[in-house]
Amino acid sequence: MIDLQTLPLVLAFASQPQAGQPSIWVQLFPFALMLGIFYLLVLLPMRRRQKKIQEFQQALQVGDKVITTSGIYGQITKLTDASVQIQIADKVRIEVARAAVGGYQGQEPVVKEAGGL
Numbered sequence: 001m002i003d004l005q006t007l008p009l010v011l012a013f014a015s016q017p018q019a020g021q022p023s024i025w026v027q028l029f030p031f032a033l034m035l036g037i038f039y040l041l042v043l044l045p046m047r048r049r050q051k052k053i054q055e056f057q058q059a060l061q062v063g064d065k066v067i068t069t070s071g072i073y074g075q076i077t078k079l080t081d082a083s084v085q086i087q088i089a090d091k092v093r094i095e096v097a098r099a100a101v102g103g104y105q106g107q108e109p110v111v112k113e114a115g116g117l
Contacts, residue, residue, distance in 0.1 A: 056110040057098045060084060069102040069111055 060066070064076045066086065074086035077093060085095045103109035 053111055056103075057101060060098070060101060065105040066101050067103055067105055067109065068096055068100045069109075070100065072096075073105055 060076060060079060062076050062079060065074070066076060066084075067073050068086070072086070072088055072094070074088040074094070076084055077087045078085035078095075082098060083095050084098055084101055085093050087093045099111075102111040
């Protein structure tokens with residue numbers, strides 16, 4: 001059993017690295033390096049893509065010819081904060097979420113398909 005008077009001395013020796021052991025920073029460096037690489041290769045491109053999608057969906061205007069993520073072609077006739085009304089045929093209008101608009105007709109889609117990760 002450790003005496004309370006010798007406890008600070010024991011803790012002082014336990015907290016100092018031994019002569020043969022590397023410091024805590026050397027041990028954590030590979031982990032920090034892996035986190036940095038993960039951020040650069042995965043999180044940063046994902047953030048950029050999300051920002052691009054959000055800017056596209058905020059810039060939608062009445063009269064734009066769009067395609068939804070489900071493949072429906074149409075022209076925007078009405079916009080609200082959460083949804084978009086699209087005319088897909090003469091006198092046929094549907095209302096979809098803004099997030100369902102994938103891109104402009106004839107251009108590369110801004111929102112990629114969920115199956116094509």
